[in-house]
Amino acid sequence: MASGAGRNRNRASLNCVPFVCCAVLLCWVGCHTPPPVTAHPRDHRPTVQRSVEDTEIGQLLSSLLDGAGRDGDDYNLEEDGEPTGGGAAGSAGSGNGSSLAGGHIDRVHKRSLSNLEIQPIIDDTNYTVYHVGVLMASHLDSPFDLERCGPAIDLALELVNQSLMKVHNVRLSKVQRRGIYSDWRLDWYLSTCRNVHMQQAFGIHGRPRTTCAERELYATCSGSKSPGLAADLHFKHGVIAFIGPACAFALEPVAQLADYWNTPIITGMGDQPPSEGELSVTSGILGRLSNRWKNDSSGMFKDKSRYQTLTRMSYCQCRLKLVFSSIFRQFGWRHIALIIDRSDLFSLTVGKNLEYGLKDEELLKFVRELDGNDEEDIEAYLKDASMYARVIILSVRGSLVRKFMLSALALGMTRGEFTFLDVEIFQSSYWGDHYWELGDEDDFKARKSYEALLRVSLLQPTSPTYQYFAEKVRALAKQDYNYTFVEDEEVNFFIGAFFDGVYLLGMALNDTLNEGGDIRDGTAITRKMWGRDFEGITGHVRIDDNGDRDADYSILDLDPITGRFEVVAHYYGITREYSPVKGKKIHWPGGREGPPPDVPKCGFLGTSPACQGNGELFDFSFVPN
Structure with a gap:
């Protein structure tokens, strides 16, 4: 004080x-x-x-x-x-x-x-x-x-x-x-x-x-x-x-x-590594730094006993967990799944910060790491996550976000029963392309699938x-x-x-x-x-008293009409609360008027006693036309 x-x-x-x-x-x-x-x-x-x-x-x-x-x-x-x-x-x-x-x-x-x-x-x-x-x-x-x-x-x-x-x-x-x-x-x-x-x-x-x-x-x-x-x-x-x-x-x-x-x-x-930019995994930087930072739940440079004269003016990854927690409180979600791309330094550090922070709040029920450079079975990761949560954070490079969302569409996970979230600090190729449109034959499907995605970004000043x-x-x-x-x-x-x-x-x-x-x-x-x-x-x-800025963030949602991400809410560092933007609302997919429930009616595996015999198990057989 x-x-x-x-x-x-x-x-x-x-x-x-x-x-x-x-x-x-x-x-x-x-x-x-x-x-x-x-x-x-x-x-x-x-x-x-x-x-x-x-x-x-x-x-x-x-x-x-x-x-x-x-x-x-x-x-x-x-x-x-x-x-x-x-x-x-x-x-x-x-x-x-x-x-x-x-x-x-x-x-x-x-x-x-x-x-x-x-x-x-x-x-x-x-x-x-x-x-x-x-x-x-x-x-x-x-x-x-x-x-x-x-x-x-x-x-x-x-x-x-x-x-x-x-x-x-x-x-x-x-x-x-x-x-x-x-x-x-x-x-x-x-x-x-x-x-x-x-x-x-x-x-x-x-x-x-x-x-x-x-x-x-x-x-x-x-x-x-x-x-x-x-x-x-x-x-x-x-x-x-x-x-x-x-x-x-x-x-x-x-x-x-x-x-x-x-x-x-x-x-x-402050602590911002790149994604898919000049500093890639192949440069060897990740190998040299991952042992030091990959399991650090407080983020890079948070320990000011080693950097006693350092002041950071942008943001600290350590607070992303507070941003996500404010979203989860807003919609009553307490069962969260997290998928991390360990081959991308930005995705890895963000993911690890979220992993430790959300576990402390007993929100995280499922965590998996993958190597984004390999041809992994993305659908398998999504199916595994669905057994524990209906809210899935994708801490992966931008190109993988699109692959995950296309796979989610193919599995029928973008009709309103699931919500996906990712982090794009702001739009720049330095952190990879997180957008749905690539000019290929999958653009229409990708745009449709992104209707189930919420995005967290730094609040860009517009005054x-x-x-x-x-x-x-x-x-x-x-x-x-x-x-x-x-x-x-x-x-x-x-x-x-x-x-x-x-x-x-x-x-x-x-x-x-x-x-x-x-x-x-x-x-x-x-x-x-x-x-x-x-x-x-x-x-x-x-x-703050540790020399780090309490930054403000925006929560964005894809407008199904324009195909653009619109700011629908803010997270203000000074209040640490989710604040809806007046006149804006989230377009929940599948014609829903509100968010998916934290726990499905019949449970994540359809084994709830109240649903025995009625066949209400999530069906992954849906394939879009």
Whole structure:
């Protein structure tokens, strides 16, 4: 339980977040009307009316608009020269190589929304620069590589410098090592990190304030290279915090080093292994890690005695059992079957977390593991599961979900007597294709079978503020990272989580400086991030006392008319309860008006004494036309 002072600190810091988001987003809203939100072609989330009045942040935007007519004193810096090289971490800004070349200040008056700008930090000799090390895999084509998350990190650092560090005459400077990729065409950025485009996009003119050293990016999720890069950042640049890595295999050794160095480390991911992506079983990674993690019911990195300075901003697999338990409570289900693909690391870790968690609640009645790489008798697994439960969790790779559902259709298990569930964190080939449509002769049957499937996914933010943020990330990714989001690619939850993570670090550093604390005491700063609530770009963020986020999830159901998965309910981490979406309902298959009963009338084997002699045994002989 946070102390009274801690609660006051949280509230004080919380008040800064929407204001900062407002100030930055306001200058963009005024000069650019974003395109309408389009529904994802496979998963449908309710569209939002992009009005500044729709959220608390939007209301603050309106308040700022009301006050924009008065004469305000903002400053526009015009460059006289080029910035010099970055200085040592924690160095003063005068005469030590970390200062920027001088410029003159023009006083301007802001009278309209379109001209409203963030007041830039005025360069003088009294600032101190501290380096923040960014460790992100590049060109991995994952949902959380540098090309996607880098813009969010840049934006968050700029906001922290503007809103939190400025009053302390402190500046955070991103540090990475020089890139090994010659095709980025980012010479201006790689050589000086003069993040000019970002400032122009946000209406911040004049001298750049984000300096950095040369950087080196790694193109694989490597547990062998990431410690060396982290050591370079620690010993050569004296970083006061690490942002990333994202992938578990690179994060694990770096988090241990950060613990030893007493340096905070924040990641927008945490314990998320891939499925059917670059990191496959054939790479040997599963073999090296499965002995450590496959029987860990708490999930990767949950034991913070080994990672005492690690804060995870996305979610912990350890809480998926709470999401599923909330669904089971909602529909009165207490007999659950679980099928796990042990050849797929994501499916294995999710499955093992569910296995141990649901067994503790005495819900799990049947567990089987299979090797998804082999030609196994899927129908046999389903028949075995039916003898113990009518609710079946499929913790298997995406391609196997379709095979299981087609087999369930062939066995007559999709007519309303059974419910199936799976986990798709969000739609990405990195975790396999969980969709029914493959363009083959089985599409019609697959679509029909998926009507018996409920899906659990992370709640993707859809607020107007997040949509504005997403537009800026897309623009900066193209300008600064030479990456273009494809047409239907979302600015996913993890990208927003990295933004929130950097801002959380800024709030903790701000508190430390306000209290006269040591900005290099990583353990103390980390504890200021734990047990904290704030409103971030992804919505309400709650970091528990163990440094893990209580994430929100969506429960999706296939609409039999559109063939798309629709959000029908949410699980909110702060309440840990199933919350139906108003105006939405689950389409139970077979024309049912409600869920299947936990136990069939005649029992799972048709042996209930009340049914003896009436022949009511589930018939697996059904074959669809």
